[in-house]
Amino acid sequence: MPLLSLVTLLPIALGIVVAAMPQSASRMGALVASIVVFVVSIPLWTGFDAAGAEYQFVEDMDWIAQWGVRYHLGIDGVSLCLILLTTAMTPLILLAGFSGVEKNFRGYAALMLVLEGAMIGTFVALDTFLFYVFWELVLLPMYFLIGIWGGERRIYAAVKLFIYTVAGSLFMLVALIGLYYQFHEATGAWSTDLSDLLTLSLTPATQKWMFACLALAFAIKVPMFPVHTWLPDAHVEAPTGGSVVLASVMLKMGTYGFYRFAMPLFPDAVTAYGPFLIALAVIGIVYGALVAMVQDDVKKLVAYSSVSHLGYVMLGLFALNAPGVSGGIYQMLNHGISTGALFLLVGVLYERRHTRRIVDYGGITKVMPKFALIFMIITFSSIGLPGLNGFVGEFMILLGGFQFAPIPTIIAASGVILGATYMLWCFQRMMFGPLQNEANRNLKDLNPRELAYLLPLVVLAFVMGLFPNVFLDRINPSVERFVERMEGHFEASPYACGDACLPSWLAQEAE
Amino acid sequence: MPPVMDSVALAAPLVLLALMGVVLMVAAAVFRPMPKGAFWMASCATVAGALVLVALSSGQPANEAFSGMLRMDAFGNFFACASLLGGLFALLLTESYMERIGVRVGELYALMLFALCGMLGMAYSNDLMMVFISLEVMSLAIYAMCAIKRSDERAVESGFKYFILGAFSSAIMLYGVAFVFGATGSTSLTTIAHSLASSGGEAGTLLLVGVALLFVGFGFKVASVPFHMWAPDVYQGAPTTVTALMATGVKAASFAAFGRVVIGALGEDAGHWSGALWVMAAATMLVGNLGALVQNDLKRMFAYSSIAHAGYMLMALSSVSEAGAVENDGIGSLAFYMLAYVFMNAGAFAVLSLMTDEKGDDATDIAKLSGLGKSHPWLAAGLSLCLISLAGLPPTMGFIGKFYLFAAAIGAGQVGLAMVGALGAAAGVYYYLRPMVYMYMKDGHPEIAQDGRAKLALGVCGALLVVFGLMPSAVLAWADVAVRSVIG
Numbered sequence: 001m002p003l004l005s006l007v008t009l010l011p012i013a014l015g016i017v018v019a020a021m022p023q024s025a026s027r028m029g030a031l032v033a034s035i036v037v038f039v040v041s042i043p044l045w046t047g048f049d050a051a052g053a054e055y056q057f058v059e060d061m062d063w064i065a066q067w068g069v070r071y072h073l074g075i076d077g078v079s080l081c082l083i084l085l086t087t088a089m090t091p092l093i094l095l096a097g098f099s100g101v102e103k104n105f106r107g108y109a110a111l112m113l114v115l116e117g118a119m120i121g122t123f124v125a126l127d128t129f130l131f132y133v134f135w136e137l138v139l140l141p142m143y144f145l146i147g148i149w150g151g152e153r154r155i156y157a158a159v160k161l162f163i164y165t166v167a168g169s170l171f172m173l174v175a176l177i178g179l180y181y182q183f184h185e186a187t188g189a190w191s192t193d194l195s196d197l198l199t200l201s202l203t204p205a206t207q208k209w210m211f212a213c214l215a216l217a218f219a220i221k222v223p224m225f226p227v228h229t230w231l232p233d234a235h236v237e238a239p240t241g242g243s244v245v246l247a248s249v250m251l252k253m254g255t256y257g258f259y260r261f262a263m264p265l266f267p268d269a270v271t272a273y274g275p276f277l278i279a280l281a282v283i284g285i286v287y288g289a290l291v292a293m294v295q296d297d298v299k300k301l302v303a304y305s306s307v308s309h310l311g312y313v314m315l316g317l318f319a320l321n322a323p324g325v326s327g328g329i330y331q332m333l334n335h336g337i338s339t340g341a342l343f344l345l346v347g348v349l350y351e352r353r354h355t356r357r358i359v360d361y362g363g364i365t366k367v368m369p370k371f372a373l374i375f376m377i378i379t380f381s382s383i384g385l386p387g388l389n390g391f392v393g394e395f396m397i398l399l400g401g402f403q404f405a406p407i408p409t410i411i412a413a414s415g416v417i418l419g420a421t422y423m424l425w426c427f428q429r430m431m432f433g434p435l436q437n438e439a440n441r442n443l444k445d446l447n448p449r450e451l452a453y454l455l456p457l458v459v460l461a462f463v464m465g466l467f468p469n470v471f472l473d474r475i476n477p478s479v480e481r482f483v484e485r486m487e488g489h490f491e492a493s494p495y496a497c498g499d500a501c502l503p504s505w506l507a508q509e510a511e
Numbered sequence: 512m513p514p515v516m517d518s519v520a521l522a523a524p525l526v527l528l529a530l531m532g533v534v535l536m537v538a539a540a541v542f543r544p545m546p547k548g549a550f551w552m553a554s555c556a557t558v559a560g561a562l563v564l565v566a567l568s569s570g571q572p573a574n575e576a577f578s579g580m581l582r583m584d585a586f587g588n589f590f591a592c593a594s595l596l597g598g599l600f601a602l603l604l605t606e607s608y609m610e611r612i613g614v615r616v617g618e619l620y621a622l623m624l625f626a627l628c629g630m631l632g633m634a635y636s637n638d639l640m641m642v643f644i645s646l647e648v649m650s651l652a653i654y655a656m657c658a659i660k661r662s663d664e665r666a667v668e669s670g671f672k673y674f675i676l677g678a679f680s681s682a683i684m685l686y687g688v689a690f691v692f693g694a695t696g697s698t699s700l701t702t703i704a705h706s707l708a709s710s711g712g713e714a715g716t717l718l719l720v721g722v723a724l725l726f727v728g729f730g731f732k733v734a735s736v737p738f739h740m741w742a743p744d745v746y747q748g749a750p751t752t753v754t755a756l757m758a759t760g761v762k763a764a765s766f767a768a769f770g771r772v773v774i775g776a777l778g779e780d781a782g783h784w785s786g787a788l789w790v791m792a793a794a795t796m797l798v799g800n801l802g803a804l805v806q807n808d809l810k811r812m813f814a815y816s817s818i819a820h821a822g823y824m825l826m827a828l829s830s831v832s833e834a835g836a837v838e839n840d841g842i843g844s845l846a847f848y849m850l851a852y853v854f855m856n857a858g859a860f861a862v863l864s865l866m867t868d869e870k871g872d873d874a875t876d877i878a879k880l881s882g883l884g885k886s887h888p889w890l891a892a893g894l895s896l897c898l899i900s901l902a903g904l905p906p907t908m909g910f911i912g913k914f915y916l917f918a919a920a921i922g923a924g925q926v927g928l929a930m931v932g933a934l935g936a937a938a939g940v941y942y943y944l945r946p947m948v949y950m951y952m953k954d955g956h957p958e959i960a961q962d963g964r965a966k967l968a969l970g971v972c973g974a975l976l977v978v979f980g981l982m983p984s985a986v987l988a989w990a991d992v993a994v995r996s997v998i999g
Contacts, residue, residue: 064911066987104885129914133905140899143944147952148884155952159944166904166940170933177918178926 015113030109068190077474157237168217175213211269221254235303240347284311289418324400331393363435389464532624539617582637590767597759600857630764669748684728690721746814755860795822830923858972881955
């Protein structure tokens, strides 16, 4: 049974089925479809051998034989977690959409399912060509989700998202083609397969321009400072479900791209450009947090908090040691849970009041106690309170980062405090204080449907905070292989230049 | 059997088209007013028949016909198929569209068959004289078709403009043929190649002047910068279905002849003119893509889009010649892209032709698409698919084609040109998205004509774009066979 193909293609097929359903049946149909996909994806988790081979559930066959392009799928612990995050979030998003999506739910759900399949595709593809196809495919449904169901400036936001991402992707394409020819020059064979390409030893100069091209494409998706400017627009204008899927999964495609492709393929370039990217990550952490602090639109606040949180992920990945990278991966999942939940919560309020301005709220705890409780837990999860998921990831990242790059990590750690400031301040202004706005007096608390899509995330936040090893056990072996490759390559590389040409802080740590 | 009969048998598709063209021309004079459906049926059957004949001859070894004037080989077959498919799709749209704009003349179908015959001639021609004659057969028919609605000022202007400029460029091309003849002593592509090979690729000024003039002529036909000025006005003014034929069949045939001349005859001399192709390709990609950004009329936008795509395909020709030797991938990517280009344009023009409703208002302002996603979801989805393919995004044939083009360019060491192309393509995404913005994100009540045949064309094109986008191997193999038949 080709399980990975099934998990990837089933959502796309079901999306087409949903598109053909009558509008009235589409709600239940889409929800059932997404739950079916989730159930189908569970055997991936149960059947996954944590200590096993590098890639599991591998499917490998010719696709475009003339070009050596293969349909090569496989997952390690990292992709496994991201796939389950995707399949678990989609039913919740669709459930939330029952009330938030006012027109044409059928089209919305169909696009959401196609998007799910395409995103899973990026996480399972082990062939660069196949990865690129899924990568681009993700963009189309997202474009329509924002452009059709979004807010006032939806067209602007959708086009901006599209142009930014496509511009980055084209650079990635050029680099991948370059790599393809490098492989042909070295071996005489044609291949776009990742495992083949990893055997290449490229000159540092080649690595540098190719890494730069890939890094640009991925950095736009992450998004890293200074190419993050599409994100606040996209988040603010997107419908709730679009924001959730964007934050929970789509941004991870960028960091995953670094982890799976850009870094292992070009380790020498990582040494060269690592300090630069770490600097950008740290700027993103602090800058994102500071900008989030001054937002009066709560959705924009959460959007900028994403820039800050993803900065941590990048810092962790570029720490190049086990705790840092594992923490970065774990933080990807955490961010998916907590920021996804935050967008859902904002959506709940928006549906009731049709405003996202923080000043329009205040004292909401009095009328919506259940909502306030969940909001509080998720806020704590987002700022990294011990016992909740955010803490584990941030702690590991800072631990790993400090071993590798102490000063940037110290600056980054200030982002934890800033994060607590903007989240708690926002919570305080919205939830506490007197209930001054008359319009808020009759707000209804969460209904069972809303609880049904929020509670799983709250539970996950606790589980991931209290039992991180359930996940880390699966992530760590993959991360170790990743770290080994990065380290092993430096020793073996004829181009390794020793301490002399490393920045001093890097040289010290290398000792 | 006398040798001429052999030639006729070999060139059966051309003969069929020409004969049926004459028959329809006479019939159009006899049966007035034009009987509904008959001419359309006859011309469809003819084109389909020609396609079958081309398909039947595939797999046979290359053969020369009419004393080496035509070379019936896999390369010609490939481009003949592309042209004929373009013609067939355009025909599917034609009858009801012409009915809607009030044109009921049988001659139109005769002209269409003549044009297609000319296109096939260009695809198979192995002699500069044959290239010229075929080009004229095709062009004269197209000029007349542009102005077929004589009461429409813009259509007449379009035909007139195309004719004047086209005649001028043909004259320049003929002049170029004369120079090449003077330099090499022959107009046969094979002989020219031999003569260049024996002189070791060292060609005199005479030849260079000839090549430059030939490039002007071909540059005009494929609408490359700086010979593209006619395209926006002509595309916009001509009846939509004629524009569809121009954007598909004419382009395929012109590139077939261009490619044959470049690789078949002049390949040895590449060092002298590949720089010119480089500049033409870069300028064409940039001007086409940037020009399209600001267009509000869809036909005009597609004119600029077709200029941009001509640039991509010139990039392929440029990479063919860059190394001074002929490269398989360059011409293979050109062939593959050409086929993709025919499908995606034919599909898009199917929707454009439906924008002319029963009132005969054939303006194609982009705002007329507003709300199409809601009122005609399938049409909108089909057009979106064509646009996505034109933008070069997966999972469509346009993506595979663009990947192949860029890969061939980078493989030939033309990284700079590929970068220019990538920038152009990034700009291109913006204008291909714009119709989707109107269709799905703005409200309106589009007035769309009902025509099952246009929908059929759109459906077939859309399906093929996805099928060959996901499983391109067969077409790639076919393109490869085509390339080998001319490169050997």
